[in-house]
Amino acid sequence: AQKITQTQPGMFVQEKEAVTLDCTYDTSDPSYGLFWYKQPSSGEMIFLIYQGSYDQQNATEGRYSLNFQKARKSANLVISASQLGDSAMYFCAMREGGGMETSYDKVIFGPGTSLSVIP
Amino acid sequence: EPEVTQTPSHQVTQMGQEVILRCVPISNHLYFYWYRQILGQKVEFLVSFYNNEISEKSEIFDDQFSVERPDGSNFTLKIRSTKLEDSAMYFCASSEETGGRGEKLFFGSGTQLSVL
Secondary structure (H helix, E strand, C coil): CCCEECCCCEEEEECCCCEEECCEECCCCCCEEEEEEEECCCCCCEEEEEEECCCCCCCEECCEEEEEECCCCEEEEEECCCCHHHCEEEEEEEEECCCCCCCCCCEEECCCEEEEEEC | CCCCEEECCEEEECCCCCEEEEEECCCCEEEEEEEEECCCCCEEEEEEEECCEEEEECCCCCCCEEEECCCCCCEEEEECCCCHHHCEEEEEEEEECCCCCCCCCEECCCEEEEEC
């Protein structure tokens, strides 16, 4: 079963505008972590932001913020003031764990959203 | 900043041949992973490794695959008899020694494997 869903295969945004990339996830674990990674055309995987399932506040890292809605199981990435260098694939990922039958030893990725920033 | 190093960056091999992909994780990390990505699409989990043994593996990680930490620094992925469908970018990753749900993965720059 698909555990991470990213419903937007491709997105366009005007430079300097904000953009939201959607991510929904499925888990029965009360303890989990959510991550966003950026993959530019050069191929490397760059960590952007992390949100823990027990965190009370939404995570922020510079121009990146995470709109975490736990009841809806969504963890949308918001990029403010888009720049041309933000054009890349963006992956939402989840690490489950902490229970008797699961461990923290696996991070699974969603299918990704390709973001293009238009000058 | 410390980084995960992967070699080679590109590997071309004939179908049926064995390949070994090499990784040097960040020195104080104890959790290691291999992922693959076909044609820039989904990043697929292959295997995780901790304390010199496999922690978890996916259904992709069949008997053709094996991992090893031969010397305390290198972390290798071996594919015994490559198939055309093994062509992909293979990423090594590591995370810090404390483990836990908040530990992010640090990725290497990948090895592009092409099976002919």
